[in-house]
Amino acid sequence: MNYKKILPAFILLFFTCLSVFAQRDTLSLKTIIDRSVKYANDYPIEKVYVHFDKPYYAAGDTIWLKTYLTADIHQPSQISKIVYIDMYNDQDSLTASIKLPVVNGVAPGMIPLPVQSYKQGNYRLRAYTNWNLNFDANYLFTKVITIGNPIDKEVLTNVNFSGGTSPQQGVTVKIFYKDASGRPYADKKVKWRTEASHDETGKGSGTTDANGYLTITLPPTPSITLGASTLFTTLDIGTKNVTNIFPLKSAATGKDVQFFPEGGQLIAGIPVKVAIKAIKADGLGIEVKGTIVDNQGQSVATFASQHLGMGAFAFQPEAGKSYKANVSFADGSQGSYDLPRVQASGITLLAINNDPDNLAVRITCNEVYLNANQNKNFYIIGSQGGFIKYAAQQQINKQVFSAPIPKTKFQSGTLQLTLFGPNGYPVAERLVFIQRNDLLNLAINTDKPLYLHRQPVKMTISAKNGALPAEANLSVSVIDEKKVPVDEDAETTILTSLLLTSDLRGYVEKPNYYFKKPDEKTAADLDVLMMTQGYRRFVFRDVLMGKTPKITLLPEQGITISGTLRNRTGLPIFKGNVRLLIPDKNFSAQTVTNSEGQFKFENVMVNDSTKVTINARDNVNYNSVMLQIDGVTYPSPTRIINLPDERLNIDSAMRPYLENSKRVYNNTHQLKEVVIKAAAAPRRLGHLDQSALIGLSPEPDHLIDGERFKGCTFFVSCLQSMALGLTYIDNIFYVTRDYNAGIRKPMEVYMDGLQVDMNYLQSVVASDVESVEIFFKDGMSGINQRDGTDGVLVINKKKAPKGIPMKLADLQKLLPPPYLVEFTPHGYTPVKEFYSPKYNPARTINTGVDLRSTIYWNPKVLTDKTTGSTLLQFNNADGTGSYRAVVEGIDKDGNIGRFIYRYRVQ
Known part of the structure; x- marks a missing residue:
């Protein structure tokens, strides 16, 4: 793809135009531009944005979503054809991972949230392409997804913090406990403890008062320690003990004030x-x-x-x-x-951005600097998305220079202004936000402003680029606002993501505030924001010095299955025949190996959980060949900057939604009479069954159930994503807290009581794993002292039931021939269609109750290229009040837009 064609044809020279430098050790304006063009051409940046059907969810829901993948300045990306979406819990354990095929820059998807798998809490979602992983992790789309779980919940809580305004003052924690009916748990015993990095830092007990409140006073603690701590409380409600978990980052009292001079100094x-x-x-x-x-x-x-x-x-x-x-x-x-x-001496760059038509730029230096740089050349460059949109040259012969730049030279979004000194390197920088009337103009209209419940809705979506109809690819969500209240200022939208936050370093609080109702106040606040954030795309100094990112992953154009064919001595086989078979699709393909024995099948269309067979039987002496399939690298969890978006009091913050979700669950899960017969639950295999591990603690610090590895292709890759408190570097596991403290001792690894190395784990089949136990300390076993290791990782394999004869076919599966490999690759995640019921107007009585919170979701809305519009039809639910429709999307020319529409149901 030729990115140079994106560059504008104009290079503006304002102030005094001069020839190239006389000094030999300087960089010319042309050099700066050429190197920037080459960098943008060689290292294009993809941006991923995800549109969700609503801002938060409950266990039992399905997350409906659509990804938009862009490159350059919002052009639908042609670089990658696969996008990944991972979701982690607050302990950085992977709870969901989906893989979606990208067509014309978009990909619809879904993530089910089974009640049994999703506890209440704040989850971290990230979306990315393989190409994204070569660059700063900040380029990955990240978002906090809050999930409530009201099912069979006996204790609801609300917590607040006070005090701690000085280092000598402790923090007071006040927790309110109530049952599902709203009655407070009065006079109940509570045990509590605090932990930081898995180490207990405090504990105590107390009793709730007559109103259900428990008050805990934590001792004075450094803010950084308190912010990384967690409070665990166990409430005795009589029939059982119920544990609740409260992160203490909101209790931390540390504050910071930073100062950002315009221009940098x-x-x-x-x-x-x-x-x-x-x-x-x-x-x-x-x-x-x-x-x-x-x-x-x-x-x-x-x-x-x-x-x-x-x-x-x-x-x-x-x-x-x-x-x-x-x-x-x-x-x-x-x-x-x-x-x-x-x-004492310097030059700076100032910008005034209150004129809708022109951006005023001012270069100012003091007398000392002027005397030292009299009549030397300076350059100013304006870039967006890494592409230079404006360039100018100025000879410094007075202290203040100013000039207007027409905003028509730029697109809406973040603009980086950089001033280069006589040596050709940057000396000042200023970010400004350009707001122009150049976005995709979207609109929604309905056939009525007021409807009855369950009444059909005819909704017209229109898209225009200026005054002309636009052929746009859109997604539409309609929610019941009474059930799903929305904080519009805090929303993540296609505008906030692609125009603002994706170009800035650091966390941006309430990003949609700047776009919801733009006026002089929001423009002034946005300008201050631009002065306090760093630019994400690249640093000019690195570009000019030739510093480039290390590329380890290439863009994916589809699913690739590759491997190596060798003989029994390990030597590669040249021109060997390898066949791929997908039985579910009745599909097969054949290829031959290269001189290194490597083979590759590209653009394989395979869904997740689909079995694939690789066979090398079509070779002479096939019984003496071996197949090796290349593994897949899963990126480790990365720190996301959105963590301040986490909700603390989920029960109260999401009360209307969770109450409705509980009604939905109760209406769709009718309990039946169950006759219980005594039967002993099968005991889970663990380290206590192995004599070599008896000295370990009876309970591991973390336990990973074997069910978590279901569908996992490569065990070690999945394990490194799920292992809490561990760091995986250079094929070795370390205890994270010790590694960060400078203790770089590897963990000891055991498989079924036998000491093994990491290479052995490469051969483990994930479906054979019963459980994984993680021990940060070796207890009384003496394992670490004996071997110079730190911590113990125990893998327990499933045991075949005794007394059951094994069929020959089952035995062959356990001992497959070396020329045959059967496995389940990480394929594309199937996406169902959103269910939208259709009601018969002739029927006045309908069975059941329609409690939908998402009334309609459609990720495949295409407007007609001639009229720029399309018609959607769906039925309302039983909820009354305001329904909120949101349409977002992009046209074929890379113009993005968003529109909100409301109608009422009575």
């Missing part, structure tokens, strides 16, 4: 705007106000945050002085923070 004698950002330990903004004082105690400026802890102030720093801010936070606490050091 405080320079003596130059008036400057300084942005501020105040955040709490949980990553959320906190309102702040304060005074800037110099090193002589004189006040030079005052400030106050204007939105989510962010704000700005202006002052003129002086040479030889230092400055600090004395601040007061909204919770009454105070602090003092140093501002960046004042540079």
Whole structure:
């Protein structure tokens, strides 16, 4: 793909246009542009955005979604044809992984949430392509998915924190306990403990008061430790003990205030705007106000945050002085923070972005810098998505230069302005957000503004590019707002993702606030945001120095199954015959190996859980050949920046939705009379059955049930994603907390009581695993002391039932011939169609009750290229009130858009 064609044809020279440098050690404007073009051409960035049918879910639901994959500046990507979506729980255990084929830059999908598998909590979802994994993990689409579980729930909780405003003051935790009917659990005994990195840091007990409240006072704890801690409480309700888990990051009291001079530096004698950002330990903004004082105690400026802890102030720093801010936070606490050091000599780049038609750019230097760089050339470059949209050259012969840049040169989104000094390297940078009327114009209309419940709806979707009809690929969701209340400011949308957050480093709180109702206030707040965030695409200094990312994974154009054919001595077989067979599809294909004995089947259409057979029988002396299938690398869990989006009090925050979900579950799961006969449950095999492991703790620190490996192709790849508290590096497992502390001893690995190495685990079949036990310490076994290891990993294999004769076919499966391999690759995840009931208007009585919260979901909405519109039809549910329809999508030219429409049901 030729990315150079995306570059605009214009290179604007404003101010004074001069020839190329006279100095030999400088970089010309052409060099900067050429190297940037080459970088964008060689290392294009794909962006993944996922549209969900609603913002949160309950166990038993299905997550309906659609991925949009773009490259360049929102063009439907042709780089990758496969997108992955993984979901982890709050302990970084993989709970779901789907693989979707991308067609024309889009891929619909679904993730079922079985009641038995999903506990209540905050899950971390990430979407990516293989090509994404070559770059900064921040490029992966990430989102917090909150899942409630109201089924058979006997204890509901609500927690809040107070105190801890000083290092000497402990944090008070107040927890309210009630039953499913809302009655408080009064006078109930509670045991509690706190943990940090799996180590117990405190414990105690108490009794709830007459109103169901338990109060716990935690001792003074460093904010960083408290923020990484978890509180476990066990409530005795009489019939049993119920444990609840509360992350303590919201209880952490640490705060930070950062200062961001416009252009990057405080320079003596130059008036400057300084942005501020105040955040709490949980990553959320906190309102702040304060005074800037110099090193002589004189006040030079005052400030106050204007939105989510962010704000700005202006002052003129002086040479030889230092400055600090004395601040007061909204919770009454105070602090003092140093501002960046004042540079005695320097030049900076300023931008004024309040004109809808032009962006005003100003270059300012102080007298010292001017005298040292008189008549030298400087460059300014404006880039979007890594592509240069604007370039100019200026000779410095006075302290202030300014010029307007027409915004028609840019598209809506983040613009990076960079000022290059005489040596051709960047000296100042400013991010601005360009807002133009250039988005895909979407609209929704219905045949009526008011409907009856279950009444059919005719909905027209239209798309225009300017005034012309647009051929667009869209997704539409309709939800019952009474059941699914939405915080619109906090929504992740196709606009917030592709135009804003995907281009910025760090967490952006409530991103849709800047897009929901744009006005002068939101524009001013957005400009402050741009001053406090870092640009994600690339650093010009690295580009000019030739630093490039290390490419280890190539873009996928489809599923590839590959391997090696060898003889019994291990030598590769050249021009060997290898056949692939998919019995379910009655499909087969054949290929021959290369000089290294390698074979490859490309663009294999295979669904998840489908068995594939690789056969090398069509060779001379086939009984003496061996097949080896290449493994699949699964990326390890990565830190996501969205963690501040986690909901703490899920029971109360999602109350309307969870109450409706419980009604749905009760209506669809009618209990039947069950006659229980005494039968002993089969005992699970474990380390206590092995004499060599008796000294380990009776209970492992973590237990992975063998069912979790169902459908897993390569055991070790799945294990590294599921093993809590472990780090997997260079084919070795380590205990994470010890590894991070500098203890780099490998874990000891046992299989059925026998000591094995990691190479042995490569041959383990995932379906044969009964369980995996993880021990951070070796207890009384002496294993680690004897072998110089740290921690013990125990794999228990399933045992065949005794007394059952084995058939020859079963024995052959256990001992397959070396020329034959049967396995289940990670194929495409099947996607069902969203069920939307159709009611007969002639019938006035319908059995059952329609409690749907998602009324309609359609990820395959295509508008007509001639009219730009399409018609959808569906029926309302029994819920009354406001129904909210959202349409998002992209047209064939890469224009993106979003529209919200509401109608009422009575």
